[in-house]
Amino acid sequence: MITGHLYSEQSAESSTVSVKLEAQNMVITDNVGEARVFTLDSLNTAPKLGRLPREIRLPTREQLVCDQSELLNHWLDGEHGGVAKLETNRRWIFGSVVLVPALLYFVFGWLMPWAAVHFANLVPDKAKVIASQQSLSALDATLLDPSELDEAEQEKIRAGFYDVKDSISTNHKVFSVQFRHAPQIGPNAFALPDGTIIFTDEMIALVDGDQALLNAIFLHEVGHVENNHSMQLVAESLFATLAVSYFFGDISGSLEAFFGIGSTVVNNKFTQAHEADADEFALRQLRNAGKDPMAFADAMKKISELRPSASETMDNWFSSHPAIQSRIRKAEAFAKQE
Amino acid sequence: MDKPSDYSGYTLAEIKELHQQLVSEQANTPSTTQQQQIEQLEHVISARESAAPQAAEEPLAASMPETDVVTAAGVTRPAKPVLRTVPVKFLGITSEFFSIWIVNLLLTIVTLGIYSAWAKVRTNRYFYGNTEIDGHRFSYLAEPLQILKGRIIAVVLFASYFLAGYISPAAGLIVAGLLALLAPVLIVLSYRFRLRMTAYRNVRFSFRGQIGRAYMVFLFWPIISLCTLYLLLPINLKKMDEYLLEGSWYGDRQFKPRLNTGEYFGTGIAAAAIGMIIMMVGGVVIGVTSVMTASDTESVTNVLGFGIVALYFLTFIIAGSFYTSRIRNHIFSATELDGVAGFKSSLAMWELIKLRVTNTLAIIFSLGFAIPWAKIRKAQLYANVSNVDVLAEPDKVMAASGNSAEAVGEEAANLFDVDIALG
DSSP states (O other): OEEEEEEOSSBSOEEEEEEEEETTEEEEEOTTSOEEEEEGGGOEEOOOOTTOOEEEEOTTSOEEEEOOOHHHHHHHHTTOOTHHHHHTOHHHHHHHHHHHHHHHHHIIIIIHHHHHHHHHHTSOHHHHHHHHHHHHHHHHHHTOEEOOSOHHHHHHHHHHHHHHHHTSOOSOOOOEEEEEEOTTTOSOEEEOTTSEEEEEHHHHHHTTTOHHHHHHHHHHHHHHHHTTHHHHHHHHHHHHHHHHHHHHOOOOTHHHHHHHHHHHHHHHHHHHHHHHHHHHHHHHHHHHTTOOTHHHHHHHHHHHHHSOOSOHHHHHHHOSSOOHHHHHHHHHHHHHOO | OOOOOOOTTSOHHHHHHHHHHHHHHHHHSOOHHHHHHHHHHHHHHHHHHHHOTTGGGSOSSSOOOTTEEEOTTSOEEESSOOOEEEEEEEOOOHHHHHHHHHHHHHHHHHTTTTTHHHHHHHHHHHHHHTEEETTEEEEEOOOHHHHHHHHHHHHHHHHHHHHHHHHOHHHHHHHHHHHHHHHHHHHHHHHHHHHHTEEETTEEEEEOOOHHHHHIIIIIHHHHHHHTTTTTHHHHHHHHHHHHHHTEEETTEEEEEOOOHHHHHHHHHHHHHHHHHHHHHHHHHHHHHHHHHOOSHHHHHHHHHHHHHHHHHHHHHHHHHHHHHHHHHHHHHHEEETTTEEEEEOOOHHHHHHHHHHHHHHHHHTTTTTHHHHHHHHHHHHHHTEEEEEOSOGGGOBOSOTTSHHHHHHHHHHHHOOOOSOO
16 A cells, blocks of 8 residues: 655645555545546656655646655656666666776866867967967066067077077967066966967076077977967866866865865866977977977976975976976986987 | 843734733732833833834834744743754665765766756755655755756856956956856855755745845945955854845745844854964974974975865864854754744764864765765764754645746746856
């Protein structure tokens, strides 16, 4: 005998009823003996879930709630198990335990970067020009001052870069090099999406104006532009944030904080991959241009002298660039092989 | 401790009647507190009568808490005796939920997130449906397509913010500003959606908070609190809780909070103090440990780095648990579902800390597989410390629908009902 709670459609009133299932009909009898008949089609039932009592909405907008039983489940669901069938199937559960970590690795490690690359390629050049100009304006207004190198020196360095650029082939055609004085940033070089590359005076000073080292860094930046890294990173960050949000949804409290740190780490993994790509580009192109790839290793060594990394482990997690020692090691290994 | 009672919710007739009652009682068994109360009532009566004669028949506040009576001791207490006190029961179990969670996660990843709307519905149905009060369970009524609609909108909003920031930092700021201005609307919409999708005994909850007041509470007050260097943050938090509670209805009954600003200030200041002490003590401990145990720069940096991250979590958890447990307990005891139910929470700070620390560690070391276990444990703890005082059989609570204008409003709201909250 199936019993259930019957809830009124206009108040929180509830009564106990007994339920009989006959072919396609459900007969509900209340405690004064009055029976009503409803066809299976007229009922709106929530899908089976765990051991939850079945919630059945009657066409009168009353709600009938009955504990699960094989009889009732079979009558309501027929052969359609729905997702509940998968959730209670050992093979599906075990398979999920194995596949979920594997798929996550695949999605974050391969799918997102791949999608980001294609997404990045869709961005029109005009947008890149605007973005670059806007970014540079913002930086000039805040962290960057006009260069304190004299024009002759700037031209000399620039000429060296264009020489190198002419001896390699690139998809992107227009590169323009500018210099800035950046006391708050220190020695640095960065590329904007439209091919504008900025060197800080402090970087020139760090390498004592050594053109060979500067060329190596120049090619690294060219690598960023060629591979469309900045737009790629925007896409990767967007995808990663959405993925974490929708895969893991409502994690609250300290775990949110954890995911905050977690997403920084994920982001760092993306930027580290880009940096490694740019390093590789620089090394290969140095060779193509007939220059010594060791120049890149030397440039990295100069930088590491200035900012020694305290811990490679910390860098792996919390730095946007790969640990400087590993970059030097890779560069030296490349330079030594012929 | 005598607190002046608030008579703004009573009609003049009721106050006069009470005055009469007390005067006769004073004649039999005099007491000073009772005499003070009589005088207070007389004061209120003359104030009302001189204010606006016709309005004197109306209660000053919009609501009429028929259930509250002022007793001789000056303490407000529900007139209706508590019929019974029932515990909140959570019936979900980890083994069952783990299977549901992991299979749904697989489907979500494989569909690149689209199935997440279905997963969310199943998860909420599991937690709501396994929460039982007085022999009846809650229902979660949202349809996956509604959730999906909301998520698509959220993705579009978020992506446009991201991309705008790329094209131009200025544009990014503008979009962020616009989204911030829209925040109160989004908060109201998603809270409204969540409540409407919740039902108990086939009667839905609803949220009727005004959007104008949402702007005060979620935009205006945070700015003020920021300007006062967060000194006024407790008031802001109290107003937010009050706004959300007062706007909540079960059927045709409103939730009536009587929140105490002092409680918010006290708890807020204490929580901040606890946080600072932990940070300072923890900082010293980490510093000393890293120097004593580590031998080279690399290990010292590692110990420092990870030590600081751990300290950050500990502070967050301890100070946060202190605040959460105290305020939750306060809100429960201070809120009544008009004439239907009172609430009690006995959440102990240490229980909450233990829960959060073990959950966090378990999730980290299990690489995420302990998430379902953590969610079930949390639901169990919160249910175990919560009780409901039934004041009247809920039979009389009417579903706020039918021919009333409410229904039309609800249907229109349906179109705009999107669960916009990210995640």
